[in-house]
Amino acid sequence: MTTSNTGFNLVDDPWIELGDHIVSIREALLSGHELPGWPSGEPAAGPVIIRLLMPIVYRVTGMDDPGLTGRRFAYQQVRLLQAGRFDRASVKDYLDHHRDRFWLTDPPEGLPPFAQDPTLAALEPHPIAKLVTTWASGNNPALGPHAAVAAIDHASAARSLLIAHSYSSGGLHTHRPDDHPGGKYVASRLRRSVSIHPVGRTLAETLLHHLVPTPDGWEFGRPSWEAPPPADPAAPPRMRAGFLEQLSGRYDKTVLLATEDDGAVSGVVLSAGPGRGPGLECPDPYVVMTADGEVHRPRAGRDAWRDIDALLIHSEDVKPANRLESRVLNWCRDNSDIGADPGRWALISHRSSQSKELGSGLANLPDIIGLFPKGGPAATTASAVIAASEDASSWMGTKLRALSGALQRDGKSTRYDDARGAFWALAEHTFWEAVTAEVPDPTPNAEWVSQLRRHVLAGFDAATAHLTQVPRTHLEVERLRSEVSRWAWPAPSRSRQSTEGQITT
Numbered sequence: 001m002t003t004s005n006t007g008f009n010l011v012d013d014p015w016i017e018l019g020d021h022i023v024s025i026r027e028a029l030l031s032g033h034e035l036p037g038w039p040s041g042e043p044a045a046g047p048v049i050i051r052l053l054m055p056i057v058y059r060v061t062g063m064d065d066p067g068l069t070g071r072r073f074a075y076q077q078v079r080l081l082q083a084g085r086f087d088r089a090s091v092k093d094y095l096d097h098h099r100d101r102f103w104l105t106d107p108p109e110g111l112p113p114f115a116q117d118p119t120l121a122a123l124e125p126h127p128i129a130k131l132v133t134t135w136a137s138g139n140n141p142a143l144g145p146h147a148a149v150a151a152i153d154h155a156s157a158a159r160s161l162l163i164a165h166s167y168s169s170g171g172l173h174t175h176r177p178d179d180h181p182g183g184k185y186v187a188s189r190l191r192r193s194v195s196i197h198p199v200g201r202t203l204a205e206t207l208l209h210h211l212v213p214t215p216d217g218w219e220f221g222r223p224s225w226e227a228p229p230p231a232d233p234a235a236p237p238r239m240r241a242g243f244l245e246q247l248s249g250r251y252d253k254t255v256l257l258a259t260e261d262d263g264a265v266s267g268v269v270l271s272a273g274p275g276r277g278p279g280l281e282c283p284d285p286y287v288v289m290t291a292d293g294e295v296h297r298p299r300a301g302r303d304a305w306r307d308i309d310a311l312l313i314h315s316e317d318v319k320p321a322n323r324l325e326s327r328v329l330n331w332c333r334d335n336s337d338i339g340a341d342p343g344r345w346a347l348i349s350h351r352s353s354q355s356k357e358l359g360s361g362l363a364n365l366p367d368i369i370g371l372f373p374k375g376g377p378a379a380t381t382a383s384a385v386i387a388a389s390e391d392a393s394s395w396m397g398t399k400l401r402a403l404s405g406a407l408q409r410d411g412k413s414t415r416y417d418d419a420r421g422a423f424w425a426l427a428e429h430t431f432w433e434a435v436t437a438e439v440p441d442p443t444p445n446a447e448w449v450s451q452l453r454r455h456v457l458a459g460f461d462a463a464t465a466h467l468t469q470v471p472r473t474h475l476e477v478e479r480l481r482s483e484v485s486r487w488a489w490p491a492p493s494r495s496r497q498s499t500e501g502q503i504t505t
Helices: 025-030 045-061 071-083 088-103 117-121 153-165 203-209 245-249 302-311 327-334 377-410 417-437 446-467 471-484
Strands: 014-019 020-025 102-103 194-199 254-258 265-270 344-352 357-366
Touching: 014 417, 020 117, 025 045, 025 088, 045 088, 045 153, 045 194, 045 245, 071 203, 088 102, 088 471, 102 153, 102 254, 117 254, 153 254, 194 203, 194 327, 302 327, 302 446, 377 417, 377 446, 377 471, 417 446
Parallel strands: none
Antiparallel strands: 014 020, 194 344, 254 265, 344 357
8 A cells, every 4th residue: 555645654655675575564564474574675674673663563462551460461472472463453543543653754734754853954965964774985884875876765765764763873964953063973772782583483473572571660651653743853851761662762863855856865864962861761672781781782793693602502601791681582581481482583783883884784593592402512512613613713814814924025915804704604604503403512523623624714715815826925825725724623732721511702
């Protein structure tokens, strides 16, 4: 269904990518029992779309009842999962009632466009503020590029707008009228975070598995589209956010720009924003936390998948400082005896460095909780394979650095980043083969050690292929390659403590 209005409405116009389908919010909820379990497209789109839908799910299922005890909440969740779909009448009534608050462009008079501050339209657009989150360049890749680009369609703009609100790292582009001129664009609430999400067989199952009770002392509150439009969207919040308000987001920094001819989106104006103090933030049930209650910061590059090890392995040998927790993961574990346990999980890692890079990694993982029983053999195998992989990568790096030193006088480069990228892409497959084996082997298994040795050589070759063509460097490359091929595990020449039963973080 597409609206007849010249604007774009998220309730009825298709914009959510689910496999081969592109659906509206209405279709996502009414046909959720027939749609794939996780949003496709940009990795960053999945968690922000799920978070946008969750306040609606709480409302239409009645799971926003503050009087539900934890046990009663779990039983009701199981009944919903057994039904596998949402009540059509409840979904229709809710969406029809709030539909006018979901106009991405051209809302009815007196209402703001969805997730935007209309007062920013008075500002002169800045060419840096193009809304293409998958392009990266210059000072602010998360919202890049800087150069002019063709206008994007409304569906892409909707996804990009939500991604920008959740994951942009900052960088001042322009100011609000009469706003603090020395201010800085406030980083988004999910920047530099790792989140874990239950994934069902269908979208409806995924959303139902995301249901968790509110933390003690916190209220559900109401999402942004249920509250009256703010008189000043950029005013600092004076009250702490309710659970549903935080999931729906606070939108006070952006307004989309439209082209003059067809109304497509050509960019976005950004402003300095007031942000929200940590004391006003409800604990996010999907963000991974450390043992100290701090947001867990993702590792760089391809290392994000190793966070799974620390997150899921619980054994007596694990030091508390190394433990990572997630409320939704703990909820499913604690209530698995009554069936509130999903089949697989998605780990989303977003990294924003000082260069304002937005890195996204997604791992859809089969039966994680069964894969890593507390202190079980698969957990020990995971630690052993990770430790061996790190040792192999270090061994490769040592040889490449030796090669770089020998060639420094010739101005050559060994492209160490290429080596690491090639190695860890292959090592990841070995990791999952080892821990999902019918009988995981925590000892130095000849098969996965042999695989890691081949991966080390592949990484070395990826970094030095351009040097083998040069007569002056060919022999040096071959000599060091021979040394690389002799990597072994355990390596007696390099002192290491036994990793049995421990986590390498």
